[in-house]
Amino acid sequence: MRCASWLSRATATAVTVVLALLPSYAEATAGDPPGPADTFTAENKTPAGWDTYRRLDHLPDIPAGVRTLQFSSFDRTGGNTQDGFFGTYSCLRTTADGCVIAEQHGAGEIGTIWFTRDNGDVSHTGTLTIELDGKKVLQAPLQDVVDGRLGAPFTPPLVANADASSGGVLIEVPMPYRTSMRITTQHNPHFYHVTYRSFADADGIVAFDPRDPAQDVATLLTAAGTRDPKPTLPGARTTTRALNIPPGRTQTLATTTTPGLLTALEIRLPQASGTTAQEAGGSRRRTGALTTDVRGRITDDARTGAMASDHAHLSRTAASARRGAYATGLVPTHSDPTAAAVARTLLTGLRLRMSFDGQRTVDAPLGEFFGTGQDLAPVRALMFAADPPTQTFRAWWPMPYAALARVQLYNGSDIPVTAGSASVSEAPSPAHAQAVRTRAEGLFHALSHTGPTVPGTSWSFLSTRGRGKFVGVSHSMQGALDRTYLEGDERVYVDGARSPQIHGTGTEDFYQSGWYFNRGPYTLPFNGNPSHLTASSGCATGRDCTTAYRLQLHDAVAFTQSIDHTIEHGPMNDRQADYSSTAFWYGNSTPASYTSDIVRLGDPASERTHHYTSSTTAPLTMLDSAFEGDAHTPTRLRAPTRATRAPVTFTLAIDPGNNGVELRHTCDQQQGPQQTEISVQGHPLHDWYQPLVNTDRRWLDDTYQLPAALTRGRRMLTVTLTPAPNGPAWSAAAYEARSLT
CATH class of the missing domain: 2.60.120.1390 (Protein of unknown function DUF2961)
Incomplete structure (x- = not known):
């Protein structure tokens, strides 16, 4: 091992x-x-x-x-x-x-x-x-x-x-x-x-x-999962309250009007004392010269470079993994079905809710917020932890606010919470409060959603503007x-x-x-699979339960x-x-950004308005293809492109109050790598290098970042591109200026 x-x-x-x-x-x-x-x-x-x-x-x-x-x-x-x-x-x-x-x-x-x-x-x-x-x-x-x-x-x-x-x-x-x-x-x-x-x-x-x-x-x-990894702030104090939450009720754990940030949260929940035996990991099967993996694909050993794991090796690996897990306390060695069911009910039914400056930005199941999901399992991540032997959950996210913060625990289960405690630590910080007011810092969010997956549609972790x-x-x-x-x-x-x-x-x-x-x-500090259950260890009959962070x-x-x-x-x-x-x-x-201008190649009015010029005008080629992404419903586009080996120059309008500008380049990535020198307002910058290639889904939105020192205070940029002499021609269908504000 x-x-x-x-x-x-x-x-x-x-x-x-x-x-x-x-x-x-x-x-x-x-x-x-x-x-x-x-x-x-x-x-x-x-x-x-x-x-x-x-x-x-x-x-x-x-x-x-x-x-x-x-x-x-x-x-x-x-x-x-x-x-x-x-x-x-x-x-x-x-x-x-x-x-x-x-x-x-x-x-x-x-x-x-x-x-x-x-x-x-x-x-x-x-x-x-x-x-x-x-x-x-x-x-x-x-x-x-x-x-x-x-x-x-x-x-x-x-x-x-x-x-x-x-x-x-x-x-x-x-x-x-x-x-x-x-x-x-x-x-x-x-x-x-x-x-x-x-x-x-x-x-x-x-x-x-x-x-x-x-x-x-x-x-x-x-030391991840055992202590706060952040630097200590002066003046920090902790509020501790005993837990007593009937079903359907909410208990406020802390309220503060001292501008600064919440630095730590600890919840001790003795009623969540049940643990469950964990299942082993995945597997793969060998069938002669071909290997069938649990992903449902058949692979050729010669092509994959010695997929040489035979049954004996797998048995040794599984045994080694189990020994390591038991030795570190990762896999509970006993199961109390009744206590485990209570623990799962509380971990999924209790919801941690937090509001900062009047906005509720945290609303998540207790177990999931601390990385342990639907089952009480050990977690030692850098920013949160769960400790089954003491039924203690901790988190150390820095959570700034300008004026007001409130932490609550809602009991959405049918089990009264009659024991335990919650501790919330805060630190006064005018600097953090000011950063929130000026939007240099963002409010902390942890919003959850639960339900069945939808055929043909990906599960959303986060979709927001x-x-x-x-x-x-x-x-x-x-x-x-x-x-x-x-x-x-x-x-x-x-x-x-x-x-x-x-x-x-x-x-x-x-x-x-x-x-x-x-x-x-x-x-581990950044990633983990704390829990894996089947029917024999607490999951529903015929189902597999997995938690990851x-x-x-x-x-x-x-x-x-x-x-x-x-x-x-x-x-x-x-x-x-x-x-x-x-x-x-x-x-x-x-x-904090918007499209301030765009030049579309192949559109005579757009090219003329943006002073698009070249010593040798590349011919237009119509491309009807898709962008990379979803297999069934990719984004498609039909538009003209130019692939040039000659220098091109064009202008784009930008916001004079910008904090930098991004040039978004829509191009054909059938051939690569593509490379061009770039200068803005006559200032040479590092080459625009695009190493990707896709002959099936050929459209690509690629971005080049312009520093604020070059763009701030200007209303117009003049961009010159000089394609590298050795390599594919530089392809483009459009150039979009996105002003960061």
């Missing part, structure tokens, strides 16, 4: 591995002093790098000029069979060094990297190479990286292998860069995703330094015993774009696991106008399930 030997192997091998890695980095950085440990960014950005963890009190900050995107192996046709099994879409391109899986020009930050293959054994992927600003900061076997063999900063829980994350492997080390990033694997990795943030400029960004062990962050994350950022979700699922409802991909559409910024490969993949959570329940802190998804975050149920929304989910986000209802 890998997780049992992390520390001993890390101690024994870290020197060899790191010395093998560092010469390439040392050569590239010769003479450069080590960067500072703290990498606080400029005023428009939330903390980056290690400060994301060190300054969690800044989690409510709403950034400008920040976009969160993802590269992944998702099926480009919108289906399910090519999400990674054959590696069809896993490489953006192939070089002498291997398979390029992520690439960006400009400033940004790698947030989360996840892989799986071969039931979680990623050794066949070979070496992982990460280049930032042209320098190799990591080059080592992927399996060694996720096993923690490299040493700090690549140590648990900042990395996790498949035993720790139940079938998937992950790297949660935040890695900022100023000019570029590229990630390459030696061999095709099959299933993967890389989630990263793109910044409008590099102001305040200090590139990741692999020589900084960030030991304080590792210590903080290791305004400005904010999505920071996590707690998800309770009940479906068929074959667990194929877990086939569903997540998709995130931001600010009206027709292309998803994030497109995943499966539900357990979104929760950074794999193979239907094949190692069984677990809990995911926190996105350094990879929070910012939006300025709207967000639509959904997940499929089944391969193509074709498996019935009953879901409940609670989305965690910060924000307000006031949009």
Whole structure:
């Protein structure tokens, strides 16, 4: 079992591995002093790098000029069979060094990297190479990286292998860069995703330094679920009340009119004392030369790179996972059906409600709010926790307000709550109160909804208008015993774009696991599968019950106008399930961007009005195709495009009071990568680089971020694009200016 030997192997091998890695980095950085440990960014950005963890009190900050995107192996046709099994879409391109899986020009930050293959054994992927600003900061076997063999900063829980994350492997080390990033694997990795943030400029960004062990962050994350991870604020005080709530009634736990923020919540509920035995994870069956996986797909061992898990290996894996889970208290070893039923009733029937400045922004089932869902299971996440032995639930989200905050607990069950206590901690903070008033910070939201899934329609985690950022979700699922409802991909559409910024490969993949959570329940600081039940352990007859959570802190998804975050149920929304989910986000209802102008190519009036010129006018080609997304009901568009190799110039109107501008480019992504130099008002910027290719769903909405220092105070921008001489022609159907306000 890998997780049992992390520390001993890390101690024994870290020197060899790191010395093998560092010469390439040392050569590239010769003479450069080590960067500072703290990498606080400029005023428009939330903390980056290690400060994301060190300054969690800044989690409510709403950034400008920040976009969160993802590269992944998702099926480009919108289906399910090519999400990674054959590696069809896993490489953006192939070089002498291997398979390029992520690439960006400009400033940004790698947030989360996840892989799986071969039931979680990623050794066949070979070496992982990460280049930032042209320098190799990591080059080592992927399996060694996720096993923690490299040493700090690549140590648990900042990395996790498949035993720790139940079938998937992950790297949660935040890695900022100023000019570029590229990630390459030696061999095709099959299933993967890389989630990263793109910044409008590099102001305040200090590139990741692999020589900084960030030991304080590792210590903080290791203690996840046991204490408040935020810096202590002066003047904090805690109010504690005994619980006494008849069915159908509400008890106020705390009310404060001192401007500042709520910092912690603790609820002790002795009546929720029942625990249930957890089921093991997923499985796969072998049938001769072909492998049939529980996803309902048949794979060829030769093509998938040795899917070599036989029955004996699976038995050993399952036993190892169970031993590890029992040893850490993840899997309760006994079950009291009556007490467990009471606990489930209270966890789903009690609702936590919070109001800030007169707005109710929190209304969620108690269990789901604390990550444990419909069953009392251990949770040790960074921002919340559940402890079954003491029936105690804790949360540490920073929850700012300008003038008034109220916390209540509603009893929607038929069981009177007659014991226990609730403690609410608050801290006075004029700075946080002012930030809420000026909308620099968003109010904390945790709104839940429950019900059956709808055939052909994805389940919505969050669909809202305004400005904010999505920071996590707690998800309770009940479906068929074959667990194929877990086939569903997540998709995130931001600010009206027709292309998803994030497109995943499966539900357990979104929760950074794999193979239907094949190692069984677990809990980590950012992700977990605390509970898995069937009829023998508390779920309904013939049904499978699964609870999962995911926190996105350094990879929070910012939006300025709207967000639509959904997940499929089944391969193509074709498996019935009953879901409940609670989305965690910060924000307000006031949009902070709008389309100030758009030039449509092929429209003579639009081209003339926007002074669209070129030394060689490219011919128009009519494209009738779809955008990526839903398999059955994709967004379609029929419009003319121009693919040019000659420089083009055009103007766009913008809001003079802007806080930066985004250029949204609607294009044909049939060929790639596409690249062009860009200058605005005569100022050269980093190249606009678009590495994606899709020959089936060819339309793409792609965005280039312009810094506020270049655009603020102007009413008009002149943009010049000079396509790269080597490579496909630069395609465009329209350019849209979105002014951030």
